[in-house]
Amino acid sequence: MSAADDGRSLGQLVAAATAEMSALVHDEIALAKAELRQDVKRGVLGSGAALIAGVFLLFALPVLSFAAAYGIHNLGLGLAWSFLIVGGAFIALALLLLLLALAKFKKVSRSKSPQKSVASAKQTAAVLSHAKPHPRAAGDGGEEHPQLQGVTRSSV
Template sequence: MSAADEGQSIGQLVASATAEMSALVHDEIALAKAELRQDVKRGLLGSGAAIAAGVLLLFSLPVLSFAAAYGIHNLGLGLAWSFLIVGGAYVLLAVALVGWAALKFKKIKKSEGAQKSIASAKESAAVLSKVKPHPRELEDGATERPAVEAVPRSTV
């Protein structure tokens, strides 16, 4: 116990501890929100990669396919085989981009920081709900409730 706490009653100490636990719960909730924002950002990056793969296939496939197929045809291969080779190359490129997007999505599932923070906040809230300051009896038989000081919420 510090020198500043020696002059406080038990009710005041309990009220102070309760206020500090409340601030801790608010901080844990803010941490969980920050971790969820990070997971959403990862999801958006993965979605962007998948959209980029679709746009790439949609706009570049016809033009580049014809150019590449006629280029291969000039090497002496038949026109049908030339188009088949070019089409296969674009399919492989699209599969690679979808695989990269899947890796980004898997990072979201592996992030357990937000779930740990939420569980910790729930545990702290359960402890807070069980702690109640007890009224103390005065000399004249009346009971006095301890004063609870307001603690400013953190802005994390």
């Protein structure tokens, strides 16, 4: 089918194609926004579910602590000693995790890689800021650099 069969001129066809492309781009942007909203909604719901799960775990900790203490008490130990053992186990676990965290923090502070990268970037910037193009002779271009006598400049 040609432009003559449709009764529209070439200019009208180009205008129609441009309008349709514009509408297509706007529709694609609207689709991307809708997908982004849906992803954000899913993320918020997932975060809320994880937060509620964390609260339930926090509520379960005292209950499980009491269960452990009473379980130790049923083995024949006094109730006070049972609770002391459970509390001591929590303190020992907390201290172990604290030592692990301190070891990780020390590795982070001793790490020189970001500082090396920054220093390298500064050095590169300093070299580039002092870099100047080589001067070329106005004549035949070979007086200053004898190794470039046979080289010609392209017109690209």
